[in-house]
Amino acid sequence: MSLTAKDKAFVKAFWGKISGQADAIGQEALGRMLIVYPQTKIYFSDWSDFSLDSPQVKKHGKTVMSAITDAVGKMDDLTGGLSTLSDLHATKFRIDPVNFKILSHNILVTLAVHFPVDFTAEVHVAVDKFLAAVSAAIADKYR
Amino acid sequence: MVEWTEFERATIQDVFSKMNSDVVGPQALARCLIVYPWTQRYFGNFGNLYNAAAIMGNPMVAAHGKTVLGGLDRAVKNMDDIKGTYAELSVLHSEKLHVDPDNFRLLADCLTIVVAAQMGAGFTPAVQAAFQKFIAVVVSALGRQYH
Numbered sequence: 001m002s003l004t005a006k007d008k009a010f011v012k013a014f015w016g017k018i019s020g021q022a023d024a025i026g027q028e029a030l031g032r033m034l035i036v037y038p039q040t041k042i043y044f045s046d047w048s049d050f051s052l053d054s055p056q057v058k059k060h061g062k063t064v065m066s067a068i069t070d071a072v073g074k075m076d077d078l079t080g081g082l083s084t085l086s087d088l089h090a091t092k093f094r095i096d097p098v099n100f101k102i103l104s105h106n107i108l109v110t111l112a113v114h115f116p117v118d119f120t121a122e123v124h125v126a127v128d129k130f131l132a133a134v135s136a137a138i139a140d141k142y143r
Numbered sequence: 144m145v146e147w148t149e150f151e152r153a154t155i156q157d158v159f160s161k162m163n164s165d166v167v168g169p170q171a172l173a174r175c176l177i178v179y180p181w182t183q184r185y186f187g188n189f190g191n192l193y194n195a196a197a198i199m200g201n202p203m204v205a206a207h208g209k210t211v212l213g214g215l216d217r218a219v220k221n222m223d224d225i226k227g228t229y230a231e232l233s234v235l236h237s238e239k240l241h242v243d244p245d246n247f248r249l250l251a252d253c254l255t256i257v258v259a260a261q262m263g264a265g266f267t268p269a270v271q272a273a274f275q276k277f278i279a280v281v282v283s284a285l286g287r288q289y290h
């Protein structure tokens with residue numbers, strides 16, 4: 001399910017609208033994931049606070065969302081562009097790829113909450129495909 | 144039997160009582176047909192599903208969206224026996240409609256996103272958790288009678 005030119009255009013245009021709030025979106029999406037899918041907390045066993053406004057959730061949400069924002073500029077070669085991050089996830093973090101889908105879902109929910117008008121069905125399918133492509137690129141080096 | 148906390152029961156009743164089902168049902172189904180276009184396979188006689196605008200404006204999609212949400216309402220009113228409430232509907236989806244049960248999950252995800260957009264900040268993580276648990280129970284009940 002590769003990204004068409006239309007998908008890339010929709011993603012770029014929408015990201016232009018949300019980029020000012022990217023950090024907050026990352027924080028909320030991560031926070032939602034940890035609450036709604038508590039099994040995901042196992043990857044953060046050294047954290048003390050999993051609430052939405054915890055400094056750990058805020059910092060890590062920003063890290064993840066910044067990387068995703070970067071990926072918007074790499075849509076023509078996500079596998080190549082995310083190669084280093086893929087190595088990291090494969091050898092150090094070893095996050096089961098099923099969790100990429102879970103985080104992606106929570107990013108979509110967060111976008112729907114904060115951009116109910118701009119997050120149209122056409123934007124939704126483009127962003128869903130983009131996040132799936134990013135997830136595949138991150139999992140590329142797993143085996 | 145599914146155990147519900149008081150918070151979960153109250154949240155489900157609250158979310159559905161405030162929901163504009165004439166809007167949410169049609170939007171959720173339309174979104175499912177747009178975001179997961181292979182689900183259109185079940186609606187060959189619905190006329191023009193050619194693009195997102197056509198799907199969003201299609202009156203048969205809207206009518207069917209309302210039907211689906213009406214079905215959900217039965218679960219809202221029978222939270223302690225969703226399995227029993229949905230037994231016939233499950234047989235219908237398996238034997239007559241031949242719907243891949245994974246597609247229930249896809250529609251459920253679209254419904255979650257439409258409700259999130261409607262409720263905004265009121266769709267807190269705790270509300271999201273209760274809503275998704277409820278929807279997961281419905282999806283599971285719908286898939287139970289498949290053979």
